[in-house]
Amino acid sequence: MLDIQFIRDNQKTVETACKNKQLDVSVVAELLAVDERRRKLQVEVDGLRQRANQNADAVKQEVAQQGKPSVELIAKGKDIKTQLQAIEPELKIAEEDFTTLMYSIPNVPAEEVPVGEDEEGNVVVRTVGDVPTFDFEPKQHHELMEALDLVDTVRAVRIGGFRSYFLKNEAVLLEQAILAYAMKLLTKEGFTPFTAPILVNHDAMEGTGYFPWGVEDHYKTQDGQILAGTAEVALTAYRMGETLTEADLPVKMVGISPCFRREVGTHGKDTQGIIRVHQFNKVEQVVYTVADEEETQKWHEKMTAFAEQLLKDLGLSYQVLLMCTGDMGAGQRKKYDIETWFPGQNKYRETHSASYFNDFQSRRLGIKYQAKDGTTKHVYTLNNTMAATPRLLAAVIENYQQADGSIVVPEVLRDFVGTDRITKK
């Protein structure tokens, strides 16, 4: 959520942001019209309430002096009340409309974000690691995994539907190893480890900016909770409604949770393998910083670097992309995606996504802090993937495949997995 004053002063900027993010532009003008109506009604209602309060004080005086109020003042009070009852409902409607529209206004992208309609507009910032060469034709992860009895999608689909999977044998340990390694890296960096609830309420979804735009992308329960697509939701909302002190910042959290995504609108994409699934596991980093864009940008780079460290430790090649306006979320101010090299597919695929929001999320969630100068400000929030499996597992398998179809286990994971090579049984 943006500051209404900012929207009033920068209507064009906000409208351009809507347009560039491929969102409805008309909400801005609609909001400002409602804002004006609301303010006009507010002035009227405030004036009447002032009179009502003054009258009540006068009644109090009379009671103190004469023991009982005069009929005139009681009648006047009733009259004011009648007038108030006539316009208060209008104000209430205007306020409700105002709130709904405020929640529908996206964040304005940072200056350096390229304008673009879709992924074509994204810009490669850096490419790290050489694309590995094979003296044989590298296979895709699902071929390799099926041959080694590491995955079963045929039976899974029978049980859980399209995009379901069983991981089996060493793949289970290898997945856990990746997640545990990711957790360990960030814990060493001073992040507080969490498991996060994935069944969350509407406020948390709206507060993090997934709603109202992404309602269709999420599953919900018959009790009204939503199955979150990421631990970002619960972790970012962790201090919802609280006021911290500046000394508490930065707050650094790393959470592990299952993630659920409906993947509507992706029919026909990645139908093979376990790159795109409805349920996966993820280690996610979330940080609150002071209300300073320079500081939050520093953290944005740092958090991206943490994810890059993981990929380097795993010996994977990747590229970092600066996402264009059309390919970023409504609440995001700037976003990097990291794409990891998949030799079997012969291309880079998205494995990480790092965003910062300034106070867009914290305004919605009501997360503030008392600054050193005594004023109260909203914290700035950021998040980044640390490791998402089985997608990252698939990357490891494709990159570590051998001519005989076996998989070498990355060195840093060997202790956990208990073997240095996965071979046919």
Place this chain on the structure above:
RNA sequence: GGAAGGAUGCCGGAGUGGUUGAACGGCCAGUUCUCGAAAAGCUUGGGAGAUUAUGUCUCACGGGGGUUCGAAUCCCCCUCCUUCCGCCA
């Protein structure tokens, strides 16, 4: 699922119809004292909206509605929390 209790400011915690927007304590900020700090004292200071004056007004005691000239306080509905019982893991 049944029963009881609870939700108050930045935090803890009083308060059962009108000088309580909130005692008391803590924290933070500002300020006085000081070479400086600590300690101590003082402050219309600490949330939101309107007006755009930097003063006034309104709202804000979990959320919504009602009673009343007047509600944190009385009534109704809802949400959440705690405890006990039941059930389950």
